[in-house]
Amino acid sequence: MADVTTTRELAYSSTPEIKNQFLEVVKGRDLERLKTKVEFYKNELAPYFAELSRRMAMYLLTSIWRMQMNDEMRDRYSLIQVG
Numbered sequence: 001m002a003d004v005t006t007t008r009e010l011a012y013s014s015t016p017e018i019k020n021q022f023l024e025v026v027k028g029r030d031l032e033r034l035k036t037k038v039e040f041y042k043n044e045l046a047p048y049f050a051e052l053s054r055r056m057a058m059y060l061l062t063s064i065w066r067m068q069m070n071d072e073m074r075d076r077y078s079l080i081q082v083g
Contacts, residue, residue, distance in 0.1 A: 010051040022048045 010018055025044060029037065 007047045007051070010047055013051075015052070015055060018048060018051060 013021070022045070025048075029040065032040070
C-alpha cells in the first residue's frame with residue numbers, strides 16, 4: 001500500500017522533481033530479480049506512477065479541451081468571413 005505522506009508530497013512536487021526523485025529511487029536496481037523488482041514497484045514506485053498518470057490525464061483533458069475550443073473559434077471565424 002502507498003505511503004500516504006509520500007503520496008501527499010508527490011502531489012505538491014513539480015513534474016520534473018517527481019521524475020528526478022523517481023530516477024534516484026531506481027538507480028542501481030536493474031540487476032535485481034524480477035520478484036524483487038515487482039515488490040519494489042508495489043511498495044515504492046506505485047505512488048510515482050499514480051501521480052504522473054493523474055497529471056498526464058489532466059494534461060490530455062486540457063489539451064483536448066483546447067483543441068475543441070480552437071476548432072470552435074476557427075468555425076466561428078470562417079462563418080464571419082463568409083457571411
